[in-house]
Amino acid sequence: MVGVLSNRVDRDDLKAGDHIYTWRAAYIYAHHGIYAGHGMVIHFTRAAGHEIGTGTFLDWFLYSSSPAATEGPPCQKCGHLVKSDGVITSCLDCFLDGGSLYLFDYAVSPAFFLAKARGGTCTLAASDPSDVVIHRARYLLDNGFGMYSLFKNNCEDFAIYCKTGLLVETAFSVGRSGQLASLTAAFSAVASSPLRFLTTSAGGLAIVTSGMYCVGRYVSDIGVRRDVVKVPVERLVEQNVTSIPQSRATETDITSGAPQQQMEVPCVVAEEASIIPPTAP
Secondary structure (H helix, E strand, O other), X not given: OOOOOOOEOOHHHOOXXXXXXXXXXXXXXXXXXXXXXXXXXXXXXXXXXXXXXXXXXXXXXXXXXXXXXXXOOOOXXXXXXXXXXXXXXXXXXXXXXXXXXEEOEOOOOHHHHHHOOOOOOEOOOOOOOHHHHHHHHHHHHHHOOOOOEOOOEOHHXXXXXHHHOEEEOOOOOOOOOHHHHHHHHHHHHHHHOHHHHHOOOHHHHHHXXXXXXXXXXXXXXXXXXXXXEEOOHHHHHHHHOOOOOOOOOOHHHHHHOOOOOOOOOOOOOOOOOOOOOOOOO
16 A cells, blocks of 8 residues: 555556556666556666666666566567567566566645655656546657656656656756656755755754755655646657557547547557657647
8 A cells, every 4th residue: 555654556456547666776766657557567768677877887787786687588468569668568567577566646745745755756746537647658659758868758757747747848957757856856955055064963964954855855846846837748749750640539638528549559669759848838
């Protein structure tokens, strides 16, 4: 059961449209995706075992530490569906790769959010209805989510966009990822805050640093930031897609309750499309 101490969840409790994640490389980072139902997950990755890309020796370390780095025969459930990178679909077992299953929580209270000291587990932002979430995930599975970027466009950014439709407008800030927001907040609290000079005691320094960390995490959360805008998924990729399936409903149709055809997870994934910079309505 999802709570302050743990976001771990049983497979039987999953619903289509849930944002799920699993820890990689001895809990150094988490890989995120959208549960599509029927034991399948849609997620965004650089490559198996390369969910983050720092451009340093850490890439090799994290790759070698990740259970996703092991080689073996293709999965009988989803091996024919998976490509090496981009927005992919795989079975829940391949997504977890031996790890435990966790549920990302939405529309939490500020107190709950701050009690979850590690980022990338919850947000104050509210989730859209599950049918809209699945529509975005499947649409991006067909058309791509752009170039993978650790700081601006990673797997958690993908899952949060699918759940909320929110994109960050400010070019110089980090994306929606709570993991990166926590890292940035921690660095700012330790290295950049002039308030650390107000006390010389260990206890006072701990209080000041913890307070700055909490403030940094809170103001960086997608649910309270002011540099975000809601962008329909069709608009996100429209300039980079040569042909859009005419039989599919748009996000606006789904939100308004218009009739739509049932969509299945396709067996062929299109090439990635570059993200269109969002503009305010």
